[in-house]
Amino acid sequence: QSVLTQPPSASGTPGQRVTISCSGSSSNIGSNTVNWYQHLPGTAPKLLIYSNNQRPSGVPDRFSGSKSGTSASLAISGLQSEDEADYYCAAWDDSLNGYVFGTGTKVTVL
């Protein structure tokens, strides 16, 4: 029952650009910053983007984030095989007084 909605899957060939959307509401994305996480099964999730569009040290600039109103998106340009993973958006929700994750998007490199 996540309050942030993502498409269940996305795919592309190596070198292509893939975009993942994240739809929320005024109490979460609309009033707080958005973060994105990459998760490979069996490993620890990794912070990919914070504060809507900032990359932590070590994250390639192929990954970029944006936010507009109550929606956000993650773009992966120059898709690589190692980008095959699950991606989650997340934000603080002022109404729930809690942190909420998106439903998750599985990215497949064809």
Place this chain on the structure above:
Amino acid sequence: QVQLVESGGGVVQPGRSLRLSCAASGFTFSSYAMHWVRQAPGKGLEWVAIIWYDGSYKYFADSVKGRFTISRDNSRTTLYLQMNTLRAGDTAVYYCARDGGDGYNLANWGQGTLVTVSS
């Protein structure tokens, strides 16, 4: 470097309790809020709880409110999750994570510990 190591997972019967620990190192533990997040088999990430750097504030997901408590010992640089009245739906890998401090983001994660609730 930041290191977070969870422990305490295992198999537990429904209705019983379990306490998870997260040993932190490589950063000033007492300066950062900490989170617990879980992932049930075949499901997505679910945030569980947060505790402020000094333990002054704690918030929980509705799914665990009233059953789980979060605490920390800054002198031992350890985070805890006390889980009571466990249900089958609590079966998951539980991760601890350090807040990055920039508007709530989970900057560093542990490898997780598996909790299985089953009779």
